[in-house]
Amino acid sequence: MDTDGLQFHEMGLDDRLLKALADLGWAHPTLIQEKAIPLALEGKDLLARARTGSGKTAAYAVPLIQQILTSKQTVREQAVRALVLVPTKELGQQVQAMIRQLTAYCSRDVRVADISGKADLSAQKPILMEKPDIVVGTPSRVQCHITAQNLQLHSSLEMLVIDEADLLFSFGFEADLKSLLCHLPKIYQAFLMSATLNEDVKALKELVLHNPVTLKLQGSQLPDSSQLQQYSIKCEEEDKFLLVYTLLKLHLVRGKTLIFVSTVERCYRLKLFLEQFSIPACVLNSELPVHSRCHIIAQFNQGFYDYIIATDEQRLEGPTTSSQKTQEKGKKKKNSGKSGKGKDVEYGVSRGIDFHNVSNVINFDFPTCADSYIHRVGRTARADNPGTALSFISQIELPFLAEVENALTGDSTDCALKPYGFKMEEIEGFRYRCRDAMRSVTKQAVKEARLKEIKQELLNSEKLKTYFEDNPRDLQLLRHDKDLHPAVIKPHLRNVPDYLIPTALKGLVNPLNRRKNRKQKLNAGAVMRSSFKKNFRSKNPLKNFRYTRKEPAEKKARKS
Known part of the structure; x- marks a missing residue:
């Protein structure tokens, strides 16, 4: 399928989704969005490498929402249909915020829950009992909820996204991820999004993806010198x-x-x-x-x-090897009461x-x-x-x-x-x-x-x-x-x-302030000069001098 020059309105997206994209001010899709969204909507697994800031989150969020809206036209039962795994809590909050913006006009039909940010499992249980359509979380938190039987994915899950895939193993999520995959259904669509394609990503590819389409969109991981x-x-x-x-x-x-x-x-x-x-x-x-x-x-x-x-x-x-990772985990356990406590x-x-x-x-x-x-x-x-x-x-x-x-x-x-x-x-x-x-x-x-x-x-x-x-x-x-x-x-x-x-x-440091100061000095000088002229005219002793002649004493005596 030739996707060159495709616009959002040409991708067969729901009108409510297109309206949300327009509200965000996205007139044209980025390169990763232009290539990934049509392939994802065809049901293909994706391994996408694109540099940071290229719009990877929307590249998987848009097809997730579209496919949930499509499936709800035939299946009314509420269930967790998509799982987004992220390496950090901050990224979890960001992904949830992005999905909420994209579902602004269909929030009743597509509900999202972020379970990565809070510490207490019991506080998140009521949210999961409502069976949100999309769940966002770190592998360790999702695994904790599966173990506590707050979350069941083996029957309903249709799509799995692993965002920043190259970080998951380096953050120590290897065991959690492998354990979590055992609770997923045999057939589901998967997306791996990453800025690099390292050994960890290749290992994940073997575990998660089935005949994926690989997108390598930028050779350089950073923009060129013009940007x-x-x-x-x-x-x-x-x-x-x-x-x-x-x-x-x-x-x-x-x-x-x-x-x-x-x-x-x-x-x-x-x-x-x-x-x-x-x-x-x-x-x-x-x-x-x-x-x-x-x-x-x-x-x-x-x-x-x-x-x-x-x-x-x-x-x-x-990069750390698996043996180094286990050593680090052991050190963390030993030092858990010391510097790493908080x-x-x-x-x-x-x-x-x-x-x-x-x-x-x-x-x-x-x-x-x-x-x-x-x-x-x-x-x-x-x-x-x-x-x-x-x-x-x-x-x-x-x-x-x-x-x-x-x-x-x-x-x-x-x-x-x-x-x-x-x-x-x-x-x-x-x-x-x-x-x-x-x-x-x-x-x-x-x-x-x-x-x-x-x-x-x-x-x-x-x-x-x-x-x-x-x-x-x-x-x-x-x-x-x-x-x-x-x-x-x-x-x-x-x-x-x-x-x-x-x-x-001196010319670079607050040039506007320096200009103002110069103006103020000039104005102050002008005021001083004008006031001096006025004072000079009014108080000039040569102009204001009035001579009164004193009469001699003899004349005064005669008058008297």
């Missing part, structure tokens, strides 16, 4: 803080920005450092409750915040999440493998939007840079990281300010900030959950970028003195 500009700066630890301060405070980096660091501790260290200069930023990591994480992402997409400091916490830091093993923001209109990605800590770099940088330059990726690279991180450059140049010569033309000597004047700020960001301050943030977000997430359900407007007012203030704040660091701004940057 995505990638730069690197070689600098040491102290210089990283100096650079990020200069770029953000002088507004050299503009638009929404994701700053990736390697650990949770680094998240709070950087947040406290930026607080010293009145630069607000949100923290996003695995210790925060899932409701808070999803709320932060939603508000960032709506434009509430400009900066998010996020971490992937080594989750995507390179962390969510189903957390992930560097991959899959659709951050809207991200202009820049800053790798404050450089990732240790090419896959992790691609996943991070893939948050910007999505769809047809331009983006910039800037990486800070210390001496220790140079081998990782070489690995990433080899992987990218293997993909395309366009993808290599270019040196960022920034003269460090021009910002030396700011170094003493950064050192002054770093003195306040002690280990104890970071620890206190971490505890304060978790307590605050737990309160917002759980205790106020019912209140926010009744008062949704108040939820919009809830902010996540407030100052934590466990460190001593020095007020003088808030402002940037004019004499510290490098000459080369």
Whole structure:
């Protein structure tokens, strides 16, 4: 079937679905949607590889909804007809939101439930008892519900989707997935969506798919240099803080920005450092409750915040063998009462999440493998939007840079990281300010900030959950970028003195404000001159002088 140039209205979709697509402003399907939707509607299994931001979610969501609407014309019985497996809770929430948007005009006929986000199985049981048409969840959560007999799939399931398939094994879902597949019917239609086709995806293909159509739509995993500009700066630890301060405070980096660091501790260290200069930023990591994480992402997409400091916490830091995975699981069990106690093993923001209109990605800590770099940088330059990726690279991180450059140049010569033309000597004047700020960001301050943030977000997430359900407007007012203030704040660091701004940057730093200041100075000078002229005229002693002649004493005597 030739699908070149197919539009949504030519795919035989339900009018209610077409109306929802029009409301979303999707005039034309993306390449993956154009190729995948007609094949899926024919009932074929699909293995689709397309880069991040290419519209993979809608590529499987549209045929799912269409086939459920078609089957309901003949079969009225309510049952779970489609299962969407995702590697992270954040992605689960996003997929549910997308399906709800697409079913805006047929929500009574097609119901969707996300069971990945909540911790309590009993709270989700009533939702599953209603037998939603589409269930979205992580493999471990779905398996838990099957074991608890809250969910039955062996008789009703018609379609299975595995989103971000290359991540499922790396997130430790191998055993859950294999166990889950035993509870599925013998015949069902399956879709595997992935940004890469690695060994894990090939293993999944053998387990799940039957005579699939393979779609490899983009050779490069990242957009070319006309859409995505990638730069690197070689600098040491102290210089990283100096650079990020200069770029953000002088507004050299503009638009929404994701700053990736390697650990949770680094998240709070950087947040406290930026607080010293009145630069607000949100923290996003695995210790925060899932409701808070999803709320932060939603508000960032709506434009509430400009900066998010996020971490992937080594989750995507390179391929692991099955023996390494079992060793890691053993370590996790041993350390479950220690450092990993509050962390969510189903957390992930560097991959899959659709951050809207991200202009820049800053790798404050450089990732240790090419896959992790691609996943991070893939948050910007999505769809047809331009983006910039800037990486800070210390001496220790140079081998990782070489690995990433080899992987990218293997993909395309366009993808290599270019040196960022920034003269460090021009910002030396700011170094003493950064050192002054770093003195306040002690280990104890970071620890206190971490505890304060978790307590605050737990309160917002759980205790106020019912209140926010009744008062949704108040939820919009809830902010996540407030100052934590466990460190001593020095007020003088808030402002940037004019004499510290490098000459080369003076035209770039707030040019509108500088123009206003110049106008105000000129206006003030004009007022002074005009008022001086008026005062000069009215108080000129030569013009105002009145001479009165004094009479001699003899004359006065005669008169008297």
